[in-house]
Each structure stands twice: as C-alpha cells, then as structure tokens.
Amino acid sequence: MPSGAPISIWDLFQHADFVVKLVMVGLLVASVAVWAIAIEKLILYSRTRRAMDSFEQAFWSGQSLEELYRTLASRPTHSMAALFVAAMREWKRSLEGQPRSFAGLQMRIEKVMDVTIQREIARLERHLLVLATVGSAGPFVGLFGTVWGIMTSFRAIAGQQSTSLAVVAPGIAEALFATAIGLVAAIPATIFYNKFVSDVNKQAQRLEGFADEFVAILSRQIDERG
Amino acid sequence: MRTAYTISAVGHAAVLLWSVWSLSATSLPVSSTEGLPVDLVTASDFSKIAAGSKDAPKAETPKPLVEKVAEAKPVEDPTAKVVEKKEVKAAREPPPAPEAKPSESEPEKKQAETKPDPIADALAKDEAKKPEPKKADVKPPTPPKKPAPPTPKFDPKQVAALLDKRDSTRLAAAGETLNSAPSLGLSNGAAAQLSLSELEALRARLAQLWTVPAGAKDPQELVVLVRIKLNRDGKLAAPPVVLSSGTSPLFMAARDSAIRALFRGQPYDMLKPEHYEQWKDVEITFDPRDMIRG
Numbered sequence: 337m338p339s340g341a342p343i344s345i346w347d348l349f350q351h352a353d354f355v356v357k358l359v360m361v362g363l364l365v366a367s368v369a370v371w372a373i374a375i376e377k378l379i380l381y382s383r384t385r386r387a388m389d390s391f392e393q394a395f396w397s398g399q400s401l402e403e404l405y406r407t408l409a410s411r412p413t414h415s416m417a418a419l420f421v422a423a424m425r426e427w428k429r430s431l432e433g434q435p436r437s438f439a440g441l442q443m444r445i446e447k448v449m450d451v452t453i454q455r456e457i458a459r460l461e462r463h464l465l466v467l468a469t470v471g472s473a474g475p476f477v478g479l480f481g482t483v484w485g486i487m488t489s490f491r492a493i494a495g496q497q498s499t500s501l502a503v504v505a506p507g508i509a510e511a512l513f514a515t516a517i518g519l520v521a522a523i524p525a526t527i528f529y530n531k532f533v534s535d536v537n538k539q540a541q542r543l544e545g546f547a548d549e550f551v552a553i554l555s556r557q558i559d560e561r562g
Numbered sequence: 563m564r565t566a567y568t569i570s571a572v573g574h575a576a577v578l579l580w581s582v583w584s585l586s587a588t589s590l591p592v593s594s595t596e597g598l599p600v601d602l603v604t605a606s607d608f609s610k611i612a613a614g615s616k617d618a619p620k621a622e623t624p625k626p627l628v629e630k631v632a633e634a635k636p637v638e639d640p641t642a643k644v645v646e647k648k649e650v651k652a653a654r655e656p657p658p659a660p661e662a663k664p665s666e667s668e669p670e671k672k673q674a675e676t677k678p679d680p681i682a683d684a685l686a687k688d689e690a691k692k693p694e695p696k697k698a699d700v701k702p703p704t705p706p707k708k709p710a711p712p713t714p715k716f717d718p719k720q721v722a723a724l725l726d727k728r729d730s731t732r733l734a735a736a737g738e739t740l741n742s743a744p745s746l747g748l749s750n751g752a753a754a755q756l757s758l759s760e761l762e763a764l765r766a767r768l769a770q771l772w773t774v775p776a777g778a779k780d781p782q783e784l785v786v787l788v789r790i791k792l793n794r795d796g797k798l799a800a801p802p803v804v805l806s807s808g809t810s811p812l813f814m815a816a817r818d819s820a821i822r823a824l825f826r827g828q829p830y831d832m833l834k835p836e837h838y839e840q841w842k843d844v845e846i847t848f849d850p851r852d853m854i855r856g
Contacts, residue, residue, distance in 0.1 A: 379566070
C-alpha cells in the first residue's frame with residue numbers, strides 16, 4: 337500500500353490476513369441474514385396482527401360460529417383463526433361422532449387450543465435464535481478478527497525492524513475493521529431480537545386470551561346441552 | 563423468506579458500494595518541517611577528566627602531554643625529568659639545596675628524541691646495578707674526621723648524604739602527536755577535553771584514597787557499592803552504608819578500605835553547594851576495573 341494514499345474499505349479488506357478476511361465475510365453473511373430475518377419477521381408480525389384484528393372483528397360481529405367456521409376451514413389459516421378452526425373442529429367431531437359424551441369435551445378443546453397456540457408461537461419465534469446468536473456473538477467474532485489482525489501486524493513490525501506508525505497503521509486499521517463489521521451486524525440483531533421477543537409475547541397473550549374466551553363460550557354451550 | 567433475503571442482500575451491497583466509493587479515509591494533513599541538525603553529546607563527554615598537570619595553564623584546546631611518538635602511554639607525574647630507560651622514584655622530595663634545580667620548566671622543553679643528560683643516564687645504570695646508591699658519586703659531604711669510628715655516631719649530615727639526591731625521573735610520555743606542554747588536568751585523567759563534573763571529581767579523589775587489595779583472582783568480587791549521605795559542607799552526614807555483600811577476606815579488605823577512603827576524603831569540597839540536591843545522597847561503586855585510574 338503506498339504510504340499517504342487514502343485507505344478505502346476495499347483496501348482494508350484486500351490487505352487483511354486470511355483469518356481476518358474469513359471473519360469479515362462471516363460477519364457480512366450474518367448481517368445479511370439478520371436483516372433478512374428482520375424484514376421477514378416485520379412483515380409476518382404486521383400481517384398476523386392485521387389478521388387477528390380482522391378475525392376478532394368477524395368473531396364479535398354476531399355472525400354464526402358455524403358460518404364462520406365454514407368460511408375459514410376451507411383454506412389454511414394462521415394465528416387466531418387457526419385457533420378457532422381447531423377448537424370448532426374438535427367440537428363438531430365430538431358432537432357428530434358420539435352425541436352423548438360431553439364429559440371430556442371441554443378438556444379436549446382446551447388441549448387442542450393449547451397445542452395450536454404452541455404451534456403458532458413456534459411459527460412466530462422461528463429464526464429469532466439467529467438474531468440472538470448474532471447479537472451476542474458478533475462482537476466477539478469481530479474482536480477475534482481484530483486481535484488476530486493486530487497480532488499479524490505486530491509480527492510484521494518485528495519482521496521489518498521498524499516501529500514507525502506508517503508500518504503499524506494499515507494493519508491495525510484492517511484489524512479494527514473486523515470489529516466494526518461485527519458491531520454493524522450485532523447492533524441491529526440485538527435491537528430486532530428484543531423487539532421481536534416482545535412482539536411474540538404480546539401476540540401469545542392475545543391468543544391465550546382469545547382461547548380462554550372461546551373455551552368459556554363453548555363451555556356454556558356444553559352446559560346448556562348437557 | 564427468499565424475498566427478505568434478497569432485500570437484505572441488495573441493501574448490504576448498496577451500503578458497501580456506497581462506503582467503498584465515498585467512505586475512503588482521507589490522510590491527515592501533515593505539514594513538512596525542516597530537519598533540525600542535532601549533535602549527540604553523551605554524559606561521558608562532560609564527565610571525563612582531562613589528562614595533564616594540575617598547575618599548567620589552561621589551554622583553549624587542551625592536548626595530552628606527548629613527548630615521544632609511540633603507543634599512547636600516560637604519565638604519572640608530568641613534572642618529573644624525562645629519561646630514556648626506566649623510571650626512578652625518588653626516595654624523598656628533592657631538598658631545597660641550591661644544586662637541586664627545580665625541574666618544572668626543564669623537562670617539558672626537551673623532546674624524547676634529544677638525549678637526556680648523561681649524568682642521569684649513568685645514575686640510572688648504577689641504580690640498576692646496585693641497590694644502594696653511592697654517596698661519592700652524588701656529592702662528597704663533609705669528610706668525616708675519623709676514618710673508622712668504632713661507635714657509629716648519629717650525624718644528620720651523613721643521613722642527608724645517604725639519601726638519593728637525584729631528581730625523580732620518568733619515561734617519556736608517548737602519544738601519536740608531539741605536545742611538549744601539559745595542559746590543565748589530572749595526571750590520571752583520560753579525556754582530552756577539560757570538562758570535570760563534580761561527581762567525577764569525587765570519584766577521582768576516592769580512587770586515589772582507595773587501595774585495592776592485590777592478589778584477587780576475580781576482580782568482580784572486589785566491587786563495593788556504598789551509599790553515602792552528605793551534608794551541605796561536603797562532609798558525611800551519616801556513616802556510609804555498604805550495599806554490596808561478600809564473604810571473602812579480600813572483599814572485606816576492599817570494603818574497609820573504601821569506607822576509610824570515604825572518611826579520609828572529607829570534606830568533598832569539589833561538590834558545589836548549589837547542586838546539593840544532586841549529591842546529598844549518592845551511591846558510589848568502588849570497582850577495581852574502572853576506578854583504578856579514577
């Protein structure tokens with residue numbers, strides 16, 4: 337590198353050690369993945385929230401539950417609608433198959449709804465672990481690249497028998513670039529992870545609240561029939 | 563998921579491209595300054611003692627006394643008479659007799675190539691042959707009345723006759739270039755420049771007073787490190803503290819000699835009171851390897 341020439345980011349990458357390059361590329365891939373997951377989750381959560389809003393509106397509009405079930409069961413559903421469909425399917429199956437046995441029906445409906453809630457939460461939480469990992473390990477990986485790069489540049493100093501800043505500066509700049517990439521990847525990952533965890537918690541609470549309400553409605557029906 | 567990854571990858575590529583093109587670090591503006599010529603002056607340049615005689619006039623560019631072009635050999639006493647052969651130490655100071663010439667001015671004028679006076683030469687040869695100098699050769703004293711007195715009588719004149727009346731001689735000071743006039747300095751100095759630091763002067767005085775016990779196989783065991791605290795008048799404020807330790811009798815002799823030298827050298831008036839902070843607490847190394855010549 338000619339001394340005095342401005343150091344561009346490409347130069348920093350190009351002159352770095354192999355291990356540092358590997359760290360930089362890995363962190364760049366992690367950053368791409370973090371942002372992809374973040375975009376996907378942002379879309380998913382807003383869609384889920386809108387679906388829940390529209391379903392609750394339909395549910396409490398006074399429409400017949402049978403009709404609602406018929407409309408929803410024809411196509412695959414998610415979140416609250418899936419909860420409703422699962423509970424209604426169990427209800428109908430119990431009524432159609434053995435009309436007299438109401439004893440375990442409420443418990444079965446609760447179980448079915450629990451399983452559905454778990455499945456929905458698992459769907460919402462998928463890939464969030466990647467964000468958590470990048471958020472916590474990214475700075476360390478970048479630091480490793482930095483330490484390695486500084487080690488290499490100090491070995492270069494020892495080889496050149498010169499301690500001038502011009503010898504040290506490029507190597508240390510390369511090495512610090514690794515930490516910079518690590519932080520660039522890790523900071524959004526941590527922010528998005530915290531945001532998404534709280535979003536998932538909110539949606540899970542909303543699902544559980546709906547499940548409790550729906551079980552209460554069905555339980556009243558069972559008591560009226562039994 | 564694929565769209566999300568595409569968006570993310572495209573976004574990263576865009577940011578990277580932008581940073582490559584625009585985020586190049588500009589080098590710091592460094593104004594070039596002209597080089598300053600610097601002479602390195604080491605401390606020893608100042609602390610070495612010039613070789614010469616104590617009462618010689620101070621020369622502008624002092625040179626060591628050289629009377630013969632040969633391998634450099636320093637002279638113990640520049641005021642003694644120069645002979646070719648060997649050094650003769652006078653048994654006493656030259657008496658203030660009229661025939662005893664003051665030798666301060668004469669020997670320095672002579673060069674080594676010129677022959678010294680034949681009397682001194684012959685005397686030196688006689689001295690080599692017989693340990694006892696002949697009194698008849700030197701000067702006949704007042705002849706004794708009795709040729710062989712049965713009982714030797716103490717006669718101070720005879721004692722004076724028995725003494726060596728020759729001037730103390732020395733070998734010619736050798737060096738690369740001839741210089742007949744000794745410059746101001748000490749006889750055991752080594753440096754050409756006259757720049758005597760106070761601590762060097764202190765060291766020189768202690769080196770004169772310290773006697774190294776002879777016969778040590780290893781001179782390293784004779785190194786004595788002493789810490790002294792001094793008053794402002796140059797006297798010892800406290801007994802010297804010996805910091806180095808040893809068990810051999812030679813070391814103990816050297817140590818005791820060093821302590822005696824420290825006591826005998828008082829007051830150290832070469833230390834200037836205005837620099838008292840520098841020499842009020844001094845560690846002095848008595849090392850036979852470098853203090854033998856100060």
